[in-house]
Amino acid sequence: MRRPALTLLAASLMLVYGFAGATDAPTTIPAAAVQTAEQLRDKALHDDTAYTTVEALTTEIGSRLAGGVNDQRAREWAIARFKALGFDKVYTEPVTYPLWVRRSEHGAIVAPFPQPLTLTALGYSPGTPKGGLTAEVMPFASLDALKAADPATVKGKIVYIGFRMHRTKDGRDYDLGSGIRMQGPVVAMGKGAAGFLLRSAGTDASSRTPHTGLTGFTDPAKSIPAAALSNPDADQLERVLAYGKPVTVKLDLDCGIEGQYTGYNVIGDLVGRKYPDQVVAIGGHLDSWDPGTGAIDDGAGVAIALGAAKLIHDLPQRPDRTVRVIAFANEEMGLWGGRAYADKHAAAVGSFQLGSESDLGAAPVWQMSASVKPQARGAIEQIAKVLQPIGVAYDAKQPGGGGSDLSQMHRKGMAALTLAQDATYYFDWHHTANDTLDKIDPKQLAQNVAVYAVFSYMAAQADGDFGSAPGAFAHDGAEE
Template sequence: MRRLPLTLLAASLLLASGIASAANTTIPATAVKTAEQLRDKAMRDDTGYRIVTSLTTEVGPRLAGSEADQRGVDWAVAKFKALGFDKVYTEPVTYPKWVRRSEHGAIVSPFPQSMVLTALGYSPGTPRGGLTAQVVKFDSLDALKAADPATVKGRIVFVDYRMQRYRDGHDYGVGSPIRVQGPVVAQAKGAVGYLLRTAGTDPHSRTPNTGVTGFRDPAKAIPAAAISNPDADQLGRVLAYGKPVTVRLDLDCGIEGEYTGANVIGEVTGAKHPDQVVAIGGHLDSWDPGTGAIDDAAGVAIAMAAGKLIRDLPQRPDRTIRVIAFANEEMGLWGGRAYAGKHADEVAKFQLGTESDFGAGKVWRMSASVKPEARGAIEQIARVLAPLGVAYDAGRPGGGGSDLSQMHGKGMAALSLTQDGTKYFDWHHTAADTLDKIDPEELAQNVAVYAAFSYMAAQADGDFGSAPGAFAKDGAGE
């Protein structure tokens, strides 16, 4: 046989290698059938609801850095073990410790009356006896940014933007920056305090939505709080009289050093590729007014229950199912950023991942950021999820959820599984975030979605494209 020249032989080998590396990722028919069985079993299973009931009852609110933080970690470790996960461990996460003790507010003049408000994360306290100053109102964050500092200096800024309900919750994309960035902008222009109409959608309840600000340096922070929709309406009416309006804030809160909490992780070890993982999870912390049911005990329960259903199969999955209960998502994705920092070098071993952090409404949309050769496998997953009412949006990227967005940013292939958030911001970060807001059947649908997709990803022939920097150009998927 005639020998090929060396250069031609090398080119042939490279071509063959390229063809192999570009092979389509597929999911075997047997795995699809098992996923369908998992899906149907999950819809009849109450494990997720029992887990969320346990967390919200036995631990309750879990403000990061509080005494309940450690109780939550202990609970998660014990729950993973009780559910039969093969490996349970923690990874430390250090962050500023912010505390809330008390909060009061009132219109002092021209028409004295109290206001219902809640201090925002990283807000400092007011001086003893409170802070009293004239209010200046803006209709938007952009208007505040454009304001002459002379109109703001020495005053309490009030940004009056009313969020609307949407199935995908997209108006939070306006409300959240008003809460996070607004106080920082106001402080830089010389304001002495900051108020916003609550970043929430309940028009009637006097339960303002708390949340974090963008303050990081206590020396460059001003007292900041959210007032409920009815109180914002009232303040707006008083301002409409055209007279100077004075408000008093009395906040006892602030940063007290640092605290080290933990991400809590449970694994169902893969039988063939134990070092390759499908990552799912939720965040363990919550704000303190409610019991953190929809934000995010539900997410923790969904992921734990999905992992438990896969663990109970007659055979272990080919790849490891890793469930992560993240620390301190609420005040800056501390758990997610710590996790990504620790595991960035392993990103190629992450098969696929996403986090549940948008309540417990039914999942209605799936999107994905994967390599082109894995789109067929995503379509296979979509067909299994379709009977649950989940539509696949092939033109939309996947972001991985809140904390796992950090691993996605390192190059992890990711899904977004969007829940129905029509009423989510009625309760989000409020005293109304309690177990009664969770429908057991809707929660079971979430578990079915997570169990089915996780198993199929674990059994796939091929990968979904995770690699350092792999999805840098695909945009935000949340």
Template sequence: MRRLPLTLLSASLMLAIGTANAATQTTIPAAAVKTAEQLRDTAMNDNTAYQVVESLTTEVGSRLAGSPADARGREWAIAKFKALGFDKVYTEEVSYPLWERRSEHAEIVGPFPQALDLIALGYSAGTPKGGLTADVVRFDSLDALKKADPASVKGKIVYVDAHMERHKDGHDYAIGSAVRVGGPVIAAKMGAAAFLLRSAGTDAHSRTPHTGVTGFTDPKDAIPAAALSNPDADQLTRVIAYGKPVSIKLDLDCGFNGTYKGANVIGEVTGKKHPDQVVAIGGHLDSWDPGTGAIDDGAGVAIAMAAGKLIHDLPQRPDRTIRVIAFANEEMGLWGGRAYADKHAKEVAKFQLGTESDFGARKIWLMSASVKPEARGAIEQIAKVLAPVGVDYDAKKPGGGGSDLSQMHGKGMAALTLVQDGTDYFDYHHTANDTLDKIDPKELSQNVAVYAAFSYMAAQADGDFGSKPGAFAKDGAEE
């Protein structure tokens, strides 16, 4: 056999290695990139998403999980998916504790009698008939409560007065949500009679309290828990500053009432080459009850539905299936997302890429991703398509998949995070002011452009993004 010269042999080996490496790289064909650009541009001038969220918030309104409106919202979603032309529409059952709100009232009894505006928190216990009256003890942070002597808390109404500030990425919500979720549980274990917090919100001048869920999981452990509007929190803090004992009468009619069976509602645009492989997008269908759930999360459902419809309306079906999920009961513990992930965990390798929209309706300005190293080039291709509509790409940050789809990401699904401008999101979040007028149709269309373009490119990719069981367990996306 004729021997190759060493230099020629080395060159041949390098070429073979390079070819092998190239074969493992995930890339997006030029034709798919061009179609994605067309989808992006079409979406920027399409009003489908606004029509969808207008329909949801008008025809159904608020959609507290387990309420009669929950069922109406589910039927609305099934009908809307069908009206938009999705190839397949179905539901998957989700069971969760039923919590009901009936009424809430509070007042300072002394030293300066006056009413307070507040709202009960999810999974709060009700007060005894006729209400409860107790002295208030104030803490300026959750850490301060944790360090308190239980004897100073026992039998009293704990009030945690932690402030949130506005940020584009909304990162101060970590402060507010930690107080709201964890504070009542800590106070209950210390023997408190009830719990109040300054609303987890940034609307300093609106006498509108922000609801949300607590960390109670067993009705036997729950105590009455409510959020004060920020101006009312300011007022209570001023009263306490006089140095006199402050007592409050709290009257909450709410609590657990058995178990409810709801459902995730799913619409699919079936892939023509790999119908069993999916790109997953969505939003959560439930909302809190004071407003109409426009930005949280009617907008997310509308964005995903509209993106799916635009892809459906292309001359040819995508190679992989686009799956749009309207999740049940995200607000009281990611019940829909957790049920979905438990049901589909064994199929995680068939999930090409996914993310959920659940941060309002302002423009998306940042993308990050958790994918295998060989798919980073494809993510960069997606980033280039999204850059003209104002989306930056942070290659160092992980992608968590959004609220409900974080559960599939936890099982190993490759995921994006698409961050909207949340500067004023927590002015309205979980309040009576979460209504349709807070949505700018043009900004909503930009969201659809982003979701339609990335979903299509992921569906058409040559190769995958690395989904497999446990693939991203250490990416830190949910930390």
């Protein structure tokens, strides 16, 4: 029987309600995909791909300061590793940034009790004048106290802030410590200070290894020498200050910005079987600070993503969507690789299914949170159920920021997870000479691989999407 023609009103209602209903259908993960994810999880716990990868990176390349002597070698190593692991496509995308170099650094208390200080220059710090910088120290209890200070009390002095971080599972003190490191030198410069010192943003109370890291300087002409003291040396400086006498310190830093450098993000795709243009994004950053070998920050993150992708690669057939691993360039000096990637791919953000980056070491993932559309919460709960047996709790009230570099794609509108690792000891070694392979437990690293393999595969196989769209999560409150 021939069906009657739709009236204009009926057609309009179908457009409004029918298509909207399809769009608003819940995202779910098929039972077969859940079963495969469980198998991936269990296999990952006994797979050593990630450990052998980070072992090779830290042994064959070592530290990877962005633009430094090992930058190109690390990139070539990563390209070769991606290819050896069987990615369907391996390619690079350029990232241009200021080239900051470190040559030498020394410090000392000159008066009233002369003695050396163990310190390290901070990223984007300029060098001191020839012969060094000698000035009186002006201590502050907090960044807020410095902000409130009369510039007359600061002018010509070396500002010191002694905030002490404490160990916590979620690493929350780092927000304060890194905030002082980033903002403190800028505020001090604005008040006329000659230099800046802080107690290292780290939790290793007894190790005489200072923690480097980035400042907020953006203009070499508007910056002052800035350095971090090891925790024991900060204790010593504070004891000397407690005598109530003027304390003079000499800084001798040979460092600074020397033009521009073009590095590259290294990218590998396992091309999706049904929807090759839809992407699940995972990764880590390939660069590191220079004192250590960049094992936990962030060789582990790159290795976790590669280990997860290799397990998915070895399945009998490719997942429906593309799984993409990105080894980002120059995260440490200001998310340059992440920002370049987001700028390049912003127009296609709707094709990004879900993403998360590993950049908090190699201790176990203990909590997952997500920024997705409401209709995809059920799929996130399915992922959480598969991860629960390996110690991952799901916090449905917290947003997911995507991790360090992928936070930039999240800000463009990519649906994202935060996969929080146990940070209890991470900041003992973070940005120091102690960031070395011995800090990685292979079994804990394998748990991370299991987490990334599970979520990547399940997202790639989902019936429906997670809500990525331009500006979709602009007000989710994610801090990443």
